[in-house]
Amino acid sequence: xxxxxxxxxxxxxxxxxxxxxxxxxxxxxxxxxxxxxxxxxxxxxxxxxxxxxxxxxxxxxxxxxxxxxxxxxxxxxxxxxxxxxxxxxxxxxxxxxxxxxxxxxxxxxxxxxxxxxxxxxxxxxxxxxxxxxxxxxxxxxxxxxxxxxxxxxxxxxxxxxxxxxxxxxxxxxxxxxxxxxxxxxxxxxxxxxxxxxxxxxxxxxxxxxxxxxxxxxxxxxxxxxxxxxxxxxxxxxxxxxxxxxxxxxxxxxxxxxxxxxxxxxxxxxx
Amino acid sequence: xxxxxxxxxxxxxxxxxxxxxxxxxxxxxxxxxxxxxxxxxxxxxxxxxxxxxxxxxxxxxxxxxxxxxxxxxxxxxxxxxxxxxxxxxxxxxxxxxxxxxxxxxxxxxxxxxxxxxxxxxxxxxxxxxxxxxxxxxxxxxxxxxxxxxxxxxxxxxxxxxxxxxxxxxxxxxxxxxxxxxxxxxxxxxxxxxxxxxxxxxxxxxxxxxxxxxxxxxxxxxxxxxxxxxxxxxxxxxxxxxxxxxxxxxxxxxxxxxxxxxxxxxxxxxxxxxxxxxxxxxxxxxxxxxxx
Amino acid sequence: xxxxxxxxxxxxxxxxxxxxxxxxxxxxxxxxxxxxxxxxxxxxxxxxxxxxxxxxxxxxxxxxxxxxxxxxxxxxxxxxxxxxxxxxxxxxxxxxxxxxxxxxxxxxxxxxxxxxxxxxxxxxxxxxxxxxxxxxxxxxxxxxxxxxxxxxxxxxxxxxxxxxxxxxxxxxxxxxxxxxxxxxxxxxxxxxxxxxxxxxxxxxxxxxxxxxxxxxxxxxxxxxxxxxxxxxxxxxxxxxxxxxxxxxxxxxxxxxxxxxxxxxxxxxxxxxxxxxxxxxxxxxxxxxxxxxxxxxxxxxxxxxxx
Numbered sequence: 081x082x083x084x085x086x087x088x089x090x091x092x093x094x095x096x097x098x099x100x101x102x103x104x105x106x107x108x109x110x111x112x113x114x115x116x117x118x119x120x121x122x123x124x125x126x127x128x129x130x131x132x133x134x135x136x137x138x139x140x141x142x143x144x145x146x147x148x149x150x151x152x153x154x155x156x157x158x159x160x161x162x163x164x165x166x167x168x169x170x171x172x173x174x175x176x177x178x179x180x181x182x183x184x185x186x187x188x189x190x191x192x193x194x195x196x197x198x199x200x201x202x203x204x205x206x207x208x209x210x211x212x213x214x215x216x217x218x219x220x221x222x223x224x225x226x227x228x229x230x231x232x233x234x235x236x237x238x239x240x241x242x243x244x245x246x247x248x249x250x251x252x253x254x255x256x257x258x259x260x261x262x263x264x265x266x267x268x269x270x271x272x273x274x275x276x277x278x279x280x281x282x283x284x285x286x287x288x289x290x291x292x293x294x295x296x297x298x299x300x301x302x303x304x305x306x307x308x309x310x311x312x313x314x315x316x317x318x319x320x321x322x323x324x325x326x327x328x329x330x331x332x333x334x335x336x337x338x339x340x341x342x343x344x345x346x347x348x349x350x
Numbered sequence: 351x352x353x354x355x356x357x358x359x360x361x362x363x364x365x366x367x368x369x370x371x372x373x374x375x376x377x378x379x380x381x382x383x384x385x386x387x388x389x390x391x392x393x394x395x396x397x398x399x400x401x402x403x404x405x406x407x408x409x410x411x412x413x414x415x416x417x418x419x420x421x422x423x424x425x426x427x428x429x430x431x432x433x434x435x436x437x438x439x440x441x442x443x444x445x446x447x448x449x450x451x452x453x454x455x456x457x458x459x460x461x462x463x464x465x466x467x468x469x470x471x472x473x474x475x476x477x478x479x480x481x482x483x484x485x486x487x488x489x490x491x492x493x494x495x496x497x498x499x500x501x502x503x504x505x506x507x508x509x510x511x512x513x514x515x516x517x518x519x520x521x522x523x524x525x526x527x528x529x530x531x532x533x534x535x536x537x538x539x540x541x542x543x544x545x546x547x548x549x550x551x552x553x554x555x556x557x558x559x560x561x562x563x564x565x566x567x568x569x570x571x572x573x574x575x576x577x578x579x580x581x582x583x584x585x586x587x588x589x590x591x592x593x594x595x596x597x598x599x600x601x602x603x604x605x606x607x608x609x610x611x612x613x614x615x616x617x618x619x620x621x622x623x624x625x626x627x628x629x630x631x632x633x634x635x636x637x638x639x640x641x
Numbered sequence: 642x643x644x645x646x647x648x649x650x651x652x653x654x655x656x657x658x659x660x661x662x663x664x665x666x667x668x669x670x671x672x673x674x675x676x677x678x679x680x681x682x683x684x685x686x687x688x689x690x691x692x693x694x695x696x697x698x699x700x701x702x703x704x705x706x707x708x709x710x711x712x713x714x715x716x717x718x719x720x721x722x723x724x725x726x727x728x729x730x731x732x733x734x735x736x737x738x739x740x741x742x743x744x745x746x747x748x749x750x751x752x753x754x755x756x757x758x759x760x761x762x763x764x765x766x767x768x769x770x771x772x773x774x775x776x777x778x779x780x781x782x783x784x785x786x787x788x789x790x791x792x793x794x795x796x797x798x799x800x801x802x803x804x805x806x807x808x809x810x811x812x813x814x815x816x817x818x819x820x821x822x823x824x825x826x827x828x829x830x831x832x833x834x835x836x837x838x839x840x841x842x843x844x845x846x847x848x849x850x851x852x853x854x855x856x857x858x859x860x861x862x863x864x865x866x867x868x869x870x871x872x873x874x875x876x877x878x879x880x881x882x883x884x885x886x887x888x889x890x891x892x893x894x895x896x897x898x899x900x901x902x903x904x905x906x907x908x909x910x911x912x913x914x915x916x917x918x919x920x921x922x923x924x925x926x927x928x929x930x931x932x933x934x935x936x937x938x939x940x941x942x943x944x945x946x947x
Contacts, residue, residue: 131539132510144843170845183836187858189660196854197844222653225660230652233398243840262397262566264623267609271619289539292612296620319616334540335612337573343548346541 093157093251093283094120094143100151101138112138114307115152120300122157122250125277125284127294129331130304136287138307140253143285144175156251171201174244178256180236184228190214190239191224197247209246216279217242217272234265241272245280254286258293270297291335295319303328360528360560361409362386364421368404368413368584379404379415381584389527391554391561393571393592396581397606402564405581406530409562410447411437425527442473446521450533452513456505463501466520473524488519492549511542515549522553528560536566547574568595568606580606583630599638602629668938678934684927692743699737703894707732717910727912729902731892735912738894739920745806745895746924749879750872752810753817758868761818765825766852766860769833780826783819791816791878792885799887806895809888813878817871824867828860862939869932873925880921896921 101113113135120126128136141147143154145165154161156172177183184193194210203209214221217238228236237257244252257273258266270293277284288294294301301313301321311328313321323329326347333342368380380401385392396402407413409422411429422429424445432440441447449455457465463485470481489497492515500508500516508516514534521529531550535543551574554561565571571578572595580588580603588600598604605623607613614620632640650667654660672678691698705728707715715732718724726735768779795812802808832838833856841855880897882888884904889895891902896917903913 131541144839146839146842167845170843175840175843177836177840179836183840185837185841185855185859189657191657191660196841196846200845200847200850225654225657226652227660227664240840243844247844263568263606264397264609267611267620267622270611271622274619290611291540292610296611296614296616315616317616319612319614330541334544337569338544338547338551339573340548340551343544346545 091122092119092155093122093124094126094285095155095158096139096143096152097155098152099139099142099149099154101135101142101147101149102151111307113142113149116302116304116307116309117152118300118302118309118312120283120285122283123277123281124300125286125298127298127301128285128287128304129289129291129294129301131289131331133306134304135307136304137255140175140255140285140287144173144253145169167201170249171247172249173251173253174247174249175253175255176237176240176244176257179260180233180240181228181260183240184236186228189225189227190219190231193228193239193243194246197243201247203247213242213246216245216276232265233261234268237261237265237269238272241269241276245276248280250281251283251285254284256288257286259288259290266293273297291331295321303331358388359386359423360388360425361562362421362423363409363419366405366408366419366422367417368401368408369416369418370414371416376416378584380408383581383584383586385579385586385589387560387562387577389558389560390577391551391563391575392577392579393563393565393575394579394581395565395568395571395606397566399583400581401584402566402581403532406447406532406562406564410441410445410530412441412447443524444526445528445530446524446526448514448517448521448529448531448534451537452510452517453505455517456513458505460504461501462503462505462508462516466501466516466523469520470523484523485519488523489516491522491553492516492519493545494519511538511546514538514546518546518550518553522557525557526559528562529554530562530564532564533566534563543570568603569610569612585630585633587629588634599634600629600640601626672934672938675934675937677930678937681927681930681932681934684923685931688743688747688924688927691740692747695740695744699734699740701734701737703733703738703741704892705732705734717906717913719910720912726916727910729899729910729913730906733892735899735916738899739896739917742894742896742899742917742920743924745889745893746876746879749806749810749813750875753814753875754868754872756814757818758821758864761821761823762825762857762860762864764818765822765827766829766856768822769826769829770848770852770856772833776826779822783822786816787819787823789816792881795878795882795887796885799882804887804890806889806893809879809882812882813875817875820871821864821867825860825864828863829856832856832859866932866936866939869928869935872928872932876921876925876928 096116096118099113099116100111103110103112116139118126128139130136138147142149148163156169188196191210194213195206198206198209210224211221214224219235219238219242223231223235228239231239254273258269261269273284274297276282284297286294286297295315296319299315301315302309303311303313303325305327311323311325313323313328315321323332330346363386364384366380366383367378369376369378383405394402394405404413404415408417419430424440427440429437456462466485467478467481470476470484471478476484486497486501489500494500494512494515500512505513529550534550535546538546550561553559563571563575572592575592578590578592578595579586580590580600582602588598588603590598590603595607598607602623605621608621609623611620628640635641648659649663651659651663654663705715712732716728716730718728720727724734724736726739728734764779764783768776791812794816795809798808798812802811838851838855841851846855879888880900883895883897884901886901889898891898899917900914903910903917907914
């Protein structure tokens with residue numbers, strides 16, 4: 081029994097157990113995340129979808145240690161996370177942000193951006209690691225000493241991914257990694273993320289408002305609304321998920337495009 | 351496209367160019383754009399930097415760049431010969447624009463109602479009382495359930511979708527003939543986005559307005575508009591009926607469609623767009639070949 | 642030359658050094674295109690050179706050493722070929738005194754630059770970065786210092802420490818750092834919540850690394866601009882203290898003290914006060930122009946992007 085349990089747990093990369101995150105207090109109390117639980121098996125892609133304010137990004141930031149949680153627990157490979165993260169944690173978990181125009185330090189060259197994590201963790205072989213990781217994300221070496229403003233949005237997002245990968249983490253938290261990009265660039269970045277996942281055996285937690293992106297990328301999807309997890313979906317090999325919950329059904333319909341009659345039947349879930 | 355004035359023709363543009371000066375010489379944001387439209391819904395679609403927004407601004411006379419055109423005719427009026435004052439008059443009353451983010455279009459320290467009444471009075475020169483009635487009517491027209499509350503709210507007290515509805519209500523105060531909407535719903539959640547589009551759709555139909563929807567979202571505009579103009583590098587590379595989008599000829603249009611994750615099969619890499627030098631200057635002939 | 646230029650402007654630099662030199666060159670070029678900034682730059686450079694080579698430039702010492710009949714003969718000489726700016730009541734050559742005085746001005750500027758802004762910068766970034774009670778404590782201390790009127794504090798310090806240049810500099814430094822702390826804090830607050838800082842935190846960067854490696858470089862440019870613009874004010878305050886007799890004491894050729902000496906004779910011997918006054922005016926203006934030019938080059942809101 082115990083041996084089986086540990087074997088099972090070893091395959092769970094992230095275990096979110098009854099997580100609650102509240103902001104403010106008294107009358108202004110906002111339950112940004114309300115008793116949410118899900119498990120992410122290692123080497124899987126797990127999608128969190130929902131509209132703005134649904135709490136999906138809050139969960140991601142709490143996992144990364146950027147928010148403190150106030151109820152339940154988060155387990156990483158079976159180990160409960162404390163509010164204070166250790167350096168070792170950041171070698172295992174890294175994050176890619178939504179807006180590549182805001183997530184790179186404007187005064188640092190690409191070289192400096194990539195060297196910084198290595199310096200923080202006192203790793204040697206910086207030269208080799210930097211050129212290796214730039215190759216992994218298909219960034220030409222000529223960009224190495226450029227500043228972020230000299231790169232396009234897609235190239236910047238590649239730099240952000242390279243920065244996340246340079247510490248060789250096992251888990252990547254992806255916060256709407258393509259929503260600030262054009263669709264053609266989005267395709268390139270999604271392909272890159274899929275390739276990297278296969279090559280490096282990564283586990284992804286992907287937050288997005290785009291059901292199409294999440295269905296394409298992920299094996300499992302959690303649908304969130306007003307801080308609550310409303311439905312957990314398995315995505316089959318055709319990218320189909322069989323939603324039951326009315327909110328998810330409506331979200332599904334909405335992502336199919338504009339249809340005046342369908343919209344007339346939309347329910348406001350405010 | 352005949353040169354004779356056509357009563358159905360609301361807007362006729364011939365050879366529109368917008369140029370910006372820069373240290374490396376002039377940059378052409380819009381190149382030789384020509385199209386005409388009646389009271390219909392057309393979409394201008396393209397990726398960032400394709401010149402779609404600049405085209406919209408040029409029509410409104412709001413482009414900061416250097417605008418030239420062989421023809422820029424709105425409902426029989428040559429927009430190029432207008433004085434600043436007359437242009438302003440047209441902009442307020444006959445052509446309106448809805449911007450991407452309502453947060454930046456509304457004055458944050460003034461109540462929504464006061465802003466609407468002010469706009470109403472400036473544009474229509476009617477009494478405050480009439481303006482008030484009209485504003486409430488418009489808020490109801492954009493299906494705001496509690497117009498009184500919204501009327502007395504500050505912009506930060508309303509949600510994004512509500513804010514955009516308010517903007518649309520303001521733009522419709524003077525019953526314009528043409529509405530230019532520049533990414534009006536990109537900042538909104540997908541269901542809200544559709545609801546806002548539905549409101550615009552109904553209003554356009556009821557009032558017989560023309561609508562130019564500027565967007566980056568090809569599948570969305572295809573399900574919403576009558577006709578689509580696809581822009582690439584400042585040029586219209588393809589003009590196509592929305593229902594015929596799946597028969598698009600231009601490799602760019604097809605590339606845009608095929609790189610969508612919802613059109614791909616899981617596990618297979620997404621098709622990526624290989625941009626060709628030749629797209630910059632070639633155009634489609636009648637058979638759909640690039641020449 | 643063109644080779645060097647293309648190396649500096651290379652779109653794909655080959656090394657760290659080339660990237661930062663190229664960036665510096667772009668800033669330098671923009672600086673050169675701004676005529677006012679160049680005027681400021683020339684004035685400040687001239688002041689610097691004048692101070693370095695003062696003993697070689699000044700035709701006479703700061704005091705004439707004359708007494709008795711000779712003093713009577715040579716004092717209050719109007720400007721002439723011999724004494725360009727005339728002589729004062731002690732028959733000292735005013736031109737020489739102004740040249741030598743540039744050293745004092747630079748000493749004041751130098752000491753203030755290396756104390757107040759650095760102190761304010763550290764306090765401001767730390768306060769803005771940590772927030773919470775650290776912020777409250779540091780900012781209330783800052784408020785206390787902001788509440789002191791500069792001149793009154795200087796008067797008190799002069800009374801406590803004795804009159805002299807040192808107390809003047811000390812008084813200026815102690816009253817001017819809070820402004821920099823406020824500026825640095827405000828800048829820090831705007832970048833504290835940015836994604837690139839969150840990203841650095843997610844790499845495991847400690848507080849000091851974040852402050853010194855990520856926040857400070859971004860606040861530095863606006864601080865440099867502010868300090869340069871404030872230099873004029875600092876020079877004027879120092880001169881004002883000298884004028885009130887609280888700063889440098891005679892016969893030190895401090896410009897403000899020189900004006901004070903000339904005050905009594907302003908109607909009969911105008912050159913005594915006029916030339917030191919002009920010197921202060923030109924140098925203050927020079928620092929202002931320089932600061933404006935630097936703002937165009939360094940300010941992260943307008944510059945730094947191209």
